[in-house]
Amino acid sequence: MPANLPPQYYALEKEFKKETDPHEKLRLAKECLTMIPKHKGTDKLQAELKAKISKLKKQIEGGAKKHGARHTDLLTHIEKEGAAQIIMLGPPNSGKSSLLDILTNSKPLIADYPYTTREPMTGMMEYDTVQFQLIDTPPISAERLESYLFNLTRQADLIALVVDVSTAGFSERLRILFDRMEEKRIILTPQIPEENNDPSLAFKKTIIAAHKYLDENGDKGLEEIKKEYSNFTIVSTSILDDESLNNFKQAIFKTLGIIRVYTKRVGHDIDYRDPVILPIGGTVEDAAYALHKDFAHKLQYAKIWGQGKFEGQRVKNSYVLSDKDVIEFHI
Structure with missing residues (x-):
């Protein structure tokens, strides 16, 4: 069965062969793997790529031990x-x-x-x-x-x-x-x-x-x-x-493209120190999930304070929030 590889795979493979930095080669190898159709005709190619990925990981880990893992991690991931x-x-x-x-x-x-x-x-x-x-x-x-x-x-x-x-x-x-x-x-x-x-x-x-x-x-x-x-x-x-x-x-x-939302516990003042950050279009439920998924599952409704809203307006979990809204969760 022919591999039928997409053109993007060959472009990535060409980059992989030219690249000398092991971290960049590892990234390219992983991307190549995602490009390969999953069928019997590509089993060998997938196995070869996985072996290369494993070898590159060992090479990077070995270099980290030799030169200081903490320093290497700082340069490749913050x-x-x-x-x-x-x-x-x-x-x-x-x-x-x-x-x-x-x-x-x-x-x-x-x-x-x-x-x-x-x-x-x-x-x-x-x-x-x-x-x-x-x-x-x-x-x-x-x-x-x-x-x-x-x-x-x-x-x-x-x-x-x-x-x-x-x-x-x-x-x-x-x-x-x-x-x-x-x-x-x-x-x-x-x-x-x-x-x-x-x-x-x-x-x-x-x-x-x-x-x-x-x-x-x-x-x-x-x-x-x-x-x-x-x-x-x-x-x-x-x-x-x-x-x-x-x-x-x-x-x-x-x-x-984000908004900040402040939280308020029942009977307490608004907490302006650590706002919940959501993408524009985020809902009350999204804000609850950002705090904790279990909290979101228990959420019944919320009250909202904000510009152009009734103070303490009761809203559903699907309510779309605006920047600087204040939420009081009720579970």
Whole structure:
């Protein structure tokens, strides 16, 4: 029986053979396996791929033991914290580290020379009671790109491209970044397409921070990037402009397509410290599940407080919530 493999499989197989990074080879091997139709004619091919996957896992585990498992894990996977994980990507000296420094409690190494950032660094950024995980990463250029960045980018909830619009040639450096990502089947896009017929492609929702727009020539650069990338959400940012930094946070919240919902226990005050985060369109039942699935199963009804609502309005579990609603659960 012929294998009848789809064209996407051969594209992935070609990438797999060229790739040298074991983590990236493992990802590609797993994707190849998902592309193979499950029938008798592909049994041998499936077995071969599974053997390669097993071998790569052992190779990675062996390398982790040799060089320090904790350090290796940090480079290939960062545990998500807060409402969402946002990875900042950018060319050399784009100002990512200065943004991380001023927006979070982290203290990255900041210098005027390129490639100061050598490993990912995380920090928590707050926006209107919501905590976001912000990650600074090594710069991307035609000459240099850390291979582990592909895994981190695929795992992130949102990509923030940071580019210094006050420097000459920034547009070309940004185009190189897009191209380097696309080489690894990662498409940085303003909107995720409703359908993806090629599972090997990872579409990542992206915003652009037009950084250092207050510096000399920054105003010209800002106009240039707005014209060239008009389909993206573009936020002008500067560490000297608090309003621009708040706009950056707001753009992240809006682009993620989420709402925050506050909870209230019967007879107690509203808890504004740790909101429940839901996608737009989330319901009372979704909020209950976010707290605990058993809690959701026992839920009978809820009372809602919010803009344009009756105070303490009783609603069903299917009720669609709005941003900043307050819920009182009754079980």
